[in-house]
Amino acid sequence: MTNKIPRLPIATRIRNNFLAGLIICAPIAITLWLTWSVVRWADSWVKPYIPARYDPDSYLNFAVPGSGLLIAMIFITIIGFLGKNLIGQTIVQFSESLVRRVPLVRSIYKSVKQIFETVLKERSNSFKKVGLIEYPSAGLWSLVFIATDAKGEIASKFNAMGKDMVSVFLPPTPVPTAGFLIFVPREKILVLDMSAEDGAKLLISGGLVTPEHLPVIPGAEPQPSVKPKLSARVKKADRLIAPE
Numbered sequence: 001m002t003n004k005i006p007r008l009p010i011a012t013r014i015r016n017n018f019l020a021g022l023i024i025c026a027p028i029a030i031t032l033w034l035t036w037s038v039v040r041w042a043d044s045w046v047k048p049y050i051p052a053r054y055d056p057d058s059y060l061n062f063a064v065p066g067s068g069l070l071i072a073m074i075f076i077t078i079i080g081f082l083g084k085n086l087i088g089q090t091i092v093q094f095s096e097s098l099v100r101r102v103p104l105v106r107s108i109y110k111s112v113k114q115i116f117e118t119v120l121k122e123r124s125n126s127f128k129k130v131g132l133i134e135y136p137s138a139g140l141w142s143l144v145f146i147a148t149d150a151k152g153e154i155a156s157k158f159n160a161m162g163k164d165m166v167s168v169f170l171p172p173t174p175v176p177t178a179g180f181l182i183f184v185p186r187e188k189i190l191v192l193d194m195s196a197e198d199g200a201k202l203l204i205s206g207g208l209v210t211p212e213h214l215p216v217i218p219g220a221e222p223q224p225s226v227k228p229k230l231s232a233r234v235k236k237a238d239r240l241i242a243p244e
Contacts, residue, residue: 050068130144142170145196149167194211198211
């Protein structure tokens with residue numbers, strides 16, 4: 001005789017359906033809200049400086065969201081194009097020479113420029129790798145983003161000690177806006193195969209969102225990763241929401 005699966009109460013089924021729908025709708029709503037906030041923030045900064053004859057809002061009866069952001073992107077692209085030419089480079093160098101003569105501003109400008117050049121450099125591998133280090137004590141492992149090899153005076157000091165050190169960034173959970181810069185021996189870092197994006201998801205979710213990992217078999221061709229369909233995600237969410 002086949003055992004019948006006990007039917008869940010109506011309240012439990014409603015709760016499971018609601019939580020499954022929340023898992024689907026919440027990421028979409030948060031993404032739209034963040035995108036809209038960025039667009040409005042950019043418009044509030046750029047639109048006041050746009051002449052009326054170039055502002056689409058002056059010709060229409062309604063505001064056009066994103067026009068300020070679009071104009072800013074076009075302006076930045078033009079500046080980058082001109083900066084690669086001889087005349088543009090001359091203007092940029094002259095402007096930088098003026099900035100370097102201001103005592104306080106030159107320090108801020110130099111630091112910010114170095115950060116952007118390091119982060120946005122096309123061939124840079126900074127923060128593209130994720131690893132684990134034993135922190136805050138032996139046997140306890142923390143997720144870090146690998147920045148770069150130790151350089152400058154710090155590298156010379158470590159080289160004199162016979163140590164090959166790597167700088168890593170240890171962010172907190174769930175808001176990785178601040179953290180610790182730690183210099184770790186290269187052999188003490190357990191490098192992971194996951195991308196920096198997956199590492200950020202794991203960090204922000206507090207360990208709830210774990211990226212899929214397919215073990216690499218020597219000599220075998222890497223299998224393409226297939227994203228689960230929406231129905232599969234709903235079934236997975238329904239399994240996670242087990243009845244009490």
